[in-house]
Amino acid sequence: MLSGKQALITGSSRGIGRGIALKLADEGAKTAIHYYRNERAAQETLAEVRKRGSDGIVVQADVTRPEEIARMFRSVREAFGKVDIFVSNARPEVPAFFQPPAEITLEQWDTAMDSQAKAFLVGAREAIALMPDGGRIIAITYAEGSRTGGLQPWVGMGSAKAAMESLVRYLAVAVAQRGITVNAISPGWTEDSVLNTLPTAAQDLIRNWHQRGWTPMRRLGTPGDVGDVVALFSSHQARWITGQVVYADGGASLMNAGVPPEIQLG
Numbered sequence: 001m002l003s004g005k006q007a008l009i010t011g012s013s014r015g016i017g018r019g020i021a022l023k024l025a026d027e028g029a030k031t032a033i034h035y036y037r038n039e040r041a042a043q044e045t046l047a048e049v050r051k052r053g054s055d056g057i058v059v060q061a062d063v064t065r066p067e068e069i070a071r072m073f074r075s076v077r078e079a080f081g082k083v084d085i086f087v088s089n090a091r092p093e094v095p096a097f098f099q100p101p102a103e104i105t106l107e108q109w110d111t112a113m114d115s116q117a118k119a120f121l122v123g124a125r126e127a128i129a130l131m132p133d134g135g136r137i138i139a140i141t142y143a144e145g146s147r148t149g150g151l152q153p154w155v156g157m158g159s160a161k162a163a164m165e166s167l168v169r170y171l172a173v174a175v176a177q178r179g180i181t182v183n184a185i186s187p188g189w190t191e192d193s194v195l196n197t198l199p200t201a202a203q204d205l206i207r208n209w210h211q212r213g214w215t216p217m218r219r220l221g222t223p224g225d226v227g228d229v230v231a232l233f234s235s236h237q238a239r240w241i242t243g244q245v246v247y248a249d250g251g252a253s254l255m256n257a258g259v260p261p262e263i264q265l266g
């Protein structure tokens, strides 16, 4: 479905980004695997890409620094010549931004904003310059965080993702005439990702909550689930969908926060 296409996925050394890279490779796309500090994980992902019969390169950048994003795109241009699919997925480690409104430092706030809204603006502009007509730009968001206020220490990241989702709509209009689509995919809680870095007790609470019914499909997502959705949005068949924030969460976003799952599910 994607043979001849070339993709750059930020934060694809591990977690959801890795799942996206592997699914795009399954569909025949060449992939630029991006990492921040974990080169070994990026090389392992590239080895998995090659096992799937595709190929790619490894690139490094701190996405909070626009000049490093530009350098990353220069490497991709030298290796690939063009970018058909750009996925903005990287997100700093949780301690870099996780503080409630009264305590979040301005540095933490900037880290959240720079890594999402600004990095997406800079990355998308670089990508558009290398992108043939009909390309795909995809932001990975967490729309629960951008439209709710309960998880207080998420204020920085939630606000940054909200800005990124807004930018998706503006960019979608800007490049529509070229047949380039710009969308955001919003996964629910996902295994083999940042979740697995939380204390075991917190992981168990989250898993149980979703298996109990908060996710109607009764399980957490996987990086492969999200990767398949990105592959779908990268396909020719998705050419008429643009400017949307799409939940890929097994139905979790359909649940009513005012009523316990047992009552809602009957």
Ligand SMILES: NC(=O)c1ccc[n+]([C@@H]2O[C@H](COP(=O)([O-])OP(=O)(O)OC[C@H]3O[C@@H](n4cnc5c(N)ncnc54)[C@H](OP(=O)(O)O)[C@@H]3O)[C@@H](O)[C@H]2O)c1
Binding pocket: 010, 011, 012, 013, 014, 015, 016, 017, 034, 035, 036, 037, 038, 039, 041, 061, 062, 063, 064, 088, 089, 090, 091, 092, 093, 115, 140, 141, 142, 186, 187, 188, 189, 190, 191, 192, 193, 194, 195
């Ligand atoms: N996990 C979930 O349940 C969930 C749910 C909804 C949405 N999301 C979204 O999905 C995306 C991926 O989340 P994840 O949990 O899979 O992430 P993760 O496992 O924590 O991986 C983070 C990735 O981002 C890279 N990274 C970290 N700091 C960076 C920086 N300053 N500059 C550039 N890259 C940096 C890391 O590179 P290194 O390996 O080199 O450190 C790694 O590849 C995020 O945008 C997140 O908001 C996640």
